[in-house]
Amino acid sequence: MKKTLIYAHRGASKIAPENTLPAYQLASESGADGLEIDVQLTKDRVPVIIHDESVHRTTNGTGFVQDYTLEQMKKLDAGSWFSTNFSDCSILTLDEFLCWFQPLSMVLNVELKTNVIEYKDIELIVYNALKHHQMLDRTVLSSFNLNSITKIHDIDPNVQTAFLTSTKRYNLEKFAKHHGASSLHVKYRLLDKRLVKQCHSISMPIRVYTVNRPLYMQKCFKLRCDGIFTDVPHEAVEYRQKFQN
Ligand code: G3P
Numbered sequence: 001m002k003k004t005l006i007y008a009h010r011g012a013s014k015i016a017p018e019n020t021l022p023a024y025q026l027a028s029e030s031g032a033d034g035l036e037i038d039v040q041l042t043k044d045r046v047p048v049i050i051h052d053e054s055v056h057r058t059t060n061g062t063g064f065v066q067d068y069t070l071e072q073m074k075k076l077d078a079g080s081w082f083s084t085n086f087s088d089c090s091i092l093t094l095d096e097f098l099c100w101f102q103p104l105s106m107v108l109n110v111e112l113k114t115n116v117i118e119y120k121d122i123e124l125i126v127y128n129a130l131k132h133h134q135m136l137d138r139t140v141l142s143s144f145n146l147n148s149i150t151k152i153h154d155i156d157p158n159v160q161t162a163f164l165t166s167t168k169r170y171n172l173e174k175f176a177k178h179h180g181a182s183s184l185h186v187k188y189r190l191l192d193k194r195l196v197k198q199c200h201s202i203s204m205p206i207r208v209y210t211v212n213r214p215l216y217m218q219k220c221f222k223l224r225c226d227g228i229f230t231d232v233p234h235e236a237v238e239y240r241q242k243f244q245n
């Protein structure tokens, strides 16, 4: 039986600043199977890795990602908000990340942050970057925005896509499939045995976010979800050993 894959959510984001190289490095050393990253576009249309649409929570800057050029964005300190030990961290471009990640034998989830701002052509820009780095066969592209999913599916129907949702809906898996999603990424509170069964009955992988508590991990492992996103990949790897062999 297939194991539930463990994706480090924004890297090992409990012990290092989210979406930075140290967080990814620690996650890659944890035994996690994959990484999850959040992608947006700068003013000069460079894909960068950051979760919020505004830079103020995770850097020493203010204002929106879309109003920064890459050069301006690179000057921001993306680590000190977490701890002064990480004051040399800067925001990574997707290209920098992929150069580092490509040689590793891990899988990847790129979340397109298009639920608040619909960055024009982000789908094609990110798709081309993944293709350039030969990453398409081990990447799932996800979004809360169904337009993004449909656009990716139209660019390349073979690429793995996931509809992200925290909202209950009748026949959610069929709804996602109808819009071009090949998998479903759901908030933990939506998870139940029936949903897993329904997804698996149409061969659709189901992955769950953000699973940090041991009890929640246990439920995901017991239900044989296809993946979990966790801020604590080290702990998840240990728990999986207990509940899945
Ligand atoms: O992709 C899973 C999860 O990252 C979705 O929510 O807000 O943490 O990006 P968020």
Ligand code: MG
Pocket (backbone or CB within 6 Å): 036, 037, 038, 111
């Ligand atoms: Mg995310």
